[in-house]
Amino acid sequence: MVNSAYRPGRAWSIAFLLTGLALVNFLDKIVLGMVAVPLMAELKMSAADFGVLAGSFFWLFSLSGVALSFLADRYPARWILLVLAFSWSVLQIPLVFAHGVMTFLVCRVVLGIAEGPTIAISMHALFKWFPNEKRSLPMAIFNQGAAVGLVLAGLLIPLVSKHWGWRTNFELLAIVGALWCLLWLCFGREGNLGAAPSATAGVGDQTAPDAAMSRLPYRRILTMPSVLILLLIGFAAYWSGALILTWLPAYLQMGLGFDAVTSGRLFSGVLLLTAPYTIALGWISDRMLARGASSRKARVNVINAAFLLGGVLLIGLTMIDMAPLAKVAVLGVATCLPTICFTFVPAILAELVPMVQRSSVMGIYLAVATSAGAISPVVVGRLVEHHHGIGAHGYQLGFAIGGGLLIVAALLSACYLHPERAHRRLTLASRGVA
Template identity: 35%
Template sequence: MTDTDVVPAVPARPTRNTSGARRRAWTVTALLVVFMMVNFADKSVLGLAAESIRADLGMSASAFGLANSAFFLLFSVCGAAVGLLADRVRPKWLLLAMALLWSVAQAPLALGGGMALLVASRVLLGAAEGPAFPVAQQTAMSWFPDRARNLPGALVVLGTTLGVLLAAPGLTWVIDHHGWHSAFAAVAVAGLVWALLWVPLGGEGPYASGSTDDVRSGQGDAFEVDGTEGAARRTPYRRIIATRTWIGATAAYFGAYWITAFGLVWLPSYLHEGLGLSTAGSARVLMLVYGLNAVVVLGQAGLTGWLLRRGAPSRRARGGVGGALLLISAAACLALPGVPAGAGSVVLLVVGFGAAGAMTSIAVTTVTRLTPADRRGGALGIMNAVVTTAGLIAPTLIGRLVDAYGADGYRYAVLLTGALLLLGGTAAVTLIDPDRDARRLAG
């Protein structure tokens, strides 16, 4: 069998539980969590070193925003293309190639360079990171049936939060003591270390759409096959992306990704310049934001899993929970600009920027539930491509607002973010119903 062979999405018969297969499933999940940690450390390094880089290279806020947006120039296109490829090529090798390219992209900045090299490096890094999240989620989902996917999906999302939580103090220390070039060297080494671990330990599980190698080798008997996995094979992608569930999940995820892009690129500067916090105070607030995000992501996984086990429809367990979190985040962001700088503004900022992240996990598990196994890579990749255009737009737009209006530019950016979250939350509550749309696709 070659890597590009199309094979059955699930084993022909239900398989027995074994402790070895369960350990393998959670080992792969843990590696994917670390994969996303490295991914978001790569993304966050530019924001953490913003003041040093702008001073060293003489960049305006608009130019710095443009450099960050360059990261997303090929991000969406590659996310969709590799997502489609992941339905044909083993995700194990795609993930390995991505991690190696991350390190290659960061290496030149570790040695020096100016604005042109910075932009070129970010374009290459964005192309290599664009497919990371959907392919990582596809690989994690391949080890679990639908009823057990909430926790591993949430843990992979949690990796994005942990990456920033660890990167914020660690890379800030490196930048302060050894300069911003050394921070890029640190994340390049982290990518190489992960790749060395992934080669012997990574792989796809028994619910993979592209491989039954693990099933045939005895690694696929960890879980019982649920009846929805093999349904509606070869469903056209156009039918999947036309469903109300895919549209609602994508709209909601777009709002969550917008606030992620805002947080990675401009939140440290907003805390310092917009709210007047010291460097130490800004770091503490960032820890609170990402700490709340971690709690919400795990709490959502527990609540959603509990609702599903009690027989609640996915419309309520996923669309209802995710939509409610986005609406809470929207309310906090819309209220924030009207509150004077102080404890109240910090609370609203932490809630506004920390409550929306769980929608990322919900969007993935929702589309995975909706989509036939042999179409998941493409469906997730296309969704990710649409959603991550927020990362292309947000940094440049916010930079222009800051250049035009000074500190008030951050207030306008937060109001815009609140409006997008409000639209996304409404879409999640009103459109998401994967059980209904899965039946329609199977019909």
């Protein structure tokens, strides 16, 4: 049964505004990777140096993601998101004029601080408008903000760089971010679904409002096997995701030999695979949950299958000789499959934890997941430099490491990730029963 406080019209308007925020968020992330080749040439940077610069975005990303997401457990997410988004726009401006690596490094580190908590707080804000059994589809739509942002980046950034110079991209990002802030100021609102516990909520009743659970010690939440597996799943998926953001354009140009514009189009083609895939699975998952399927069947099993297949394909890139376009196709499918976890894992976490701690737990999850983004670009930069920046092998070794992580995460998830069981235990614990 859908909670009577659920208002579909307003809920979906907020969902689309937050999707727009995710679009801006990922444009800010990807722009550095999309201008990697001219930036390295102008600033005389090696592949290893660029790997450090790219990874610097994530140096304090996770720390700020945890610290600031605690604020959204106590203060309205609406205003926190507005301040964060406005700061992104401001931070693009120095990059338009910067001619030294240090300016880029400082701005990317600070941008990482400002963007660190955004996704966690956005998901927390979104879940205030949708009940558990209706969260997969809006989460899938929300994640498409990232996909659309990446597709637009692949299509537009190379063209902007070609006609007006690569620095112009930072000017445009500042303007786009400011426009979103204006829309959010006018139409953004705070949801209240689950703000009060239900008098009839029973133990293990997952259709009951989230606030039916009381605050728990974070040690109790974070040591649950199911929660630990969700953290590992996020880390494994983000390893490959960070490589796509950072190294895919360079891999297409310097590894596979495509020109910049063609690489941008192929980059967009790879990312376009995610939209129909995640939206369809999100819709199917919500239908299954509405008909009484368990979260393990409707969400966990899908993640496991996607991770296993994606991991095998990524490892296969290093073992099977293929034409460049075939490699792009395999890489596209392999990196598309794990993205379903970005739809299902937050929904599972929201299902498990008390609403009063949801934003902070989301922040902790994303901190662990995105820490892969500080590691994987540097690892691949070293691998590429070890192979003298020639050919695709260095890049593909980095992808293969990600494939191994996906397989390990899927196998552990199949054994230990049981959302319903974890929900019952945490609900009992919150009521002092266990």
